Amino acid sequence: MPPRPPPASSSTPFLADVSRFLGAFRWAFMPLGLVALVAVGVHSAADTLDERLLALVDRVDAGFDALVGRYSLTAPLVEWVSLEQRTRIARFLALAWELAADVVLALPALGYRESAAPVPAEAWRVVLEPQKAARPTWHQLWSRCLRKPTPMRWLRPLATAAVVLAGACAVARLIQGSVYLSWRELFGDGAADVAARALAVASLVGVLVSLGWRAVLRNLQHADAVCEEAGGRAALRRGLLGCAVVVPLAVAAVVDATPVLSFFR
Secondary structure (H helix, E strand, O other): OOOOOOOOOOHHHHHHHHHHHHHOOHHHHHHHHHHHHHHHHHHHHHHOOHHHHHHHHHHHHHHHHHHHOOOOOOHHHOOOOOHHHHHHHHHHHHHHHHHHHHHHHOHHHHHOOOOOOOOOOOHHHHHHOOOOOOOOOHHHHHHHHHHOOOHHHHHHHHHHHHHHHHHHHHHHHHHHHHHHHHHHHHHHHHHHHHHHHHHHHHHHHHHHHHHHHHHHHHHHHHHHHHHHHHOOOHHHHOOHHHHHHHHHHHHHHHHHOOOHHHHOO
16 A cells, blocks of 8 residues: 655645735735835935035035125125035935936836736637737847937936945845844854855845846836837937936946945955
8 A cells, every 4th residue: 555645734825825915916015126126226326426416516606605706795695605504405416316316217117017928829819809019028128229229228227227236235234234233242253244244145136136137127118118109319319318317326326335345355
């Protein structure tokens, strides 16, 4: 008599039910996760621009003081804007820049939708029934970027990739610091440092694998759809203002807000 199979674990059906229940809300939390990751990355990049914006405001104020100081009538306007006011102006500019970049890069992520793999339809259905237009694949999007290059098609996804990497690094730094400070008393500095770095790298990779590439794909899809709708030379002019907003932040994110190598040193 063949041996009976071991009874299934009672926890398996429960975990499967929980997984199916949470999967039913994937349409909601995936777009929100993409928006949150982009917003964190934009915020990390904007934080690095505070001092640069303050220096720019100081130069403008110095030029204004030099101009009004030439005449006795306007001389009282010298030092009209104090250091505290200049700091507030710089912070306001950084906040406005950050919010504008969020609108450009994060809002398209709300349109992220997942769909099952297409099932080949019967020949008669293809002829008689209208077929829904599927979203383009990576290969199709990449081909159009090469055949019909536009600033929006190239700069928006690259800027998204930069801020997404900055956001993932911010999450990894938070985990590294929290783990190190909480484990240092228990395991010592050496073990806590190694564990914190390992968990930081794991979280960095996990965020990029689960959310990062999806944010880039969604912005690429959005840019491609906008350019295809415009068509011709009009596509070259679409999204230029948004690109001008996000490209400097993307550069700041890559230069100052993505300390990837710091997790390995």
